[in-house]
Amino acid sequence: MSASAIFILDLKGKVLICRNYMGDMDMNEIDHFMPILNKREEDAEVSPLVCHGSAHFLFIKHSNLYLVAMTKKNANAALVYSFLYKIIQVFKEYFKELEEESIRDNFVTVYELMDEVMDFGFPQTTDSQILQEYITQEGHKLEVGAPRPPATVTNAVSWRSEGIKYRKNEVFMDVIESVNLLVSATGSVLRSEILGSIKLKVVLSGMPELRLGLNDKVLFEITGREKSKTVELEDVKFHQCVRLSRFENDRTISFIPPDGESELMSYRLNTAVKPLIWIESVIEKFSHSRVEIKVKARSQFKSRSTANNVAIMVPVPSDADSPKFKTSTGSAKWVPEKNVVQWNIKSFPGGKEYIMRAHFGLPSVESDELEARRPITVNFEIPYFTVSGIQVGTFNHQPADLIPLLCFTNASFHIHTRLRCCIDGNVNVMLIIDFKALPWVRYITQSGDYQLRTN
Structure with a gap:
């Protein structure tokens, strides 16, 4: 069970929009949320959970809004917070920025979205690409007869529509x-x-079938290639399309991938990283x-x-x-x-070294107070490079109307495609086409929280 009700409040605690999903709680309980939260902030108590009697409020502050889930049951808190962050993402993809003004200007669309993303306390469709197929910011025409849900929602593959066709x-x-790094003053x-x-x-x-292989440590151990260069992935998270x-x-x-842009997976490596850009600084008064x-x-x-x-960025x-x-x-x-x-x-x-004075x-x-030394921060981006050494090994694609095989090499990959040529409506010729194309895999390393402390 997720939540009995969802509220969107302004910074003063005024309800902008709410949705009662289960009808098992008094909606006026939300009036106790802000006074309790303010008192906790005065007492320097920090907690993402506020309670009043049997009512529990799990909340997120985003921009000038509070998104609050109310429940009186023993809800799965991780699921609730995951849902709140997900609907923030959906709102941002609809309105670009999620703030009080965008909620007030689009309250009809917000109500429609809140009706679709959860039903009786259970999360439902939260993929914005699917939602945009039938919830638009334009007026809806009256339809005769019972409305039918979009095919995408009822498909076994709910994240991709049927009948998609491209010429290419x-x-x-x-x-x-992204590299997160903290280096001490001693190096x-x-x-x-x-x-x-x-x-x-x-x-x-x-409906293409894709398969992807990585130089993952566990995979290489399974296939008996323990001596090959591998990376050990942690905290791996996949898109729902992955089996x-x-x-x-x-x-x-x-x-089977979603159409257009999507994040297939994310991962973390908690490993020793050699600083890609090393900084030395000397300050003389x-x-x-x-x-x-x-x-x-x-x-x-x-x-x-x-x-x-x-x-x-060098502090002064x-x-x-x-x-x-x-x-x-x-x-x-x-x-x-x-x-x-x-x-x-x-x-x-x-392998280069530069100097700035x-x-x-x-x-x-002179002030008697000693000013704390702040760390030097560095931002950068290195294309065609991964600091972990992760590599895409194989990438196979088998759509329904074309049967290609994509094999990545260091410089390029070949596509072997069978095309059926129709003459007078009859299939009588089978062609095998072999051609080269530019690589479609990019590797990028960029700075995250990259700091070097100074003496």
Whole structure:
């Protein structure tokens, strides 16, 4: 069981929209939510759960709204929060931004969505692509007779419509990894993890069957290739289209994909990561009137890769002024509202080292208070590279009207396709076409929470 009712409140606790799904609770109980929450904040008590008698409120604050689920039963809290975050995602895909104004401007659509995403306390269809097939922001015409649900909802494959046809069948895949890193002032790595996702853009006809293989450690152990280069994936989450039983048996990701863009899977690797971009900084103060900062940046990945749009944020004293910069590459600028120097390097090849010097003036009166040293943060993106070493091994596609075999190699892949040519309506010719195409798999590594502490 999920929730008896869902409320959307403004920051003052006023109900903007609500939906009573079970009718087993007094809806006026929501009036107790905000006073209890305010008292807890005054007492510095932080909790995502508020209780009043037998009423339990599980809530999320998003922008200038509170999304609150009310229940009096022993509900599955993880399911409730997962549902709340999911409907936030649905609303954002409908209205671009989810805030009080977008709720007020689209309350009819919001009510329709709330009716579809949950029924009698049980989550139902929460895929925005399916919802957009029959809930639009345009007026609905009156239909004669009993309304029929869209075919997608009643299909065995609820995330994909039948009868999809394209003149050109293509699949695009992005393997994106974000690196979270915290390095101490002495140079030791205090925290490192990799958050990855595989995203698809599918332009295929019919109901295609796709199979995907990764250099996963468990898969290679099953197939007797323990010595091959592998990665050990943790916290793997799949789109609902993936056949979990098949993955558990032989680690093959088999699925009928949604049409268009979707996230196939996400994963995490809690592993030691060598800093891809290493930063050294030295700060010198001279007679309390000026400060000089020297920053050295070194890329610690292979020369065949290049980091793009590198931004290195170096903290400076809050009372600094009159900046002067000198860089061996790129450009530097002072961002006074953040008290940082931002050093921008458009292209940073592997195995290179660059230097930036900054000079600031300081007030003649020295403050007795010592200012805490903030860490240096780095933003970057490295295309055609994954820090974990994950690779797409095989990618097979078998649509109903075409029977191709896609085999990825290092440079390109071949598509062997059987096409039936019709003459006067009769199938009498079978052609085998073999051609090369550009790779459709991209690998991208980007910075997440990437920080290096300074002395």
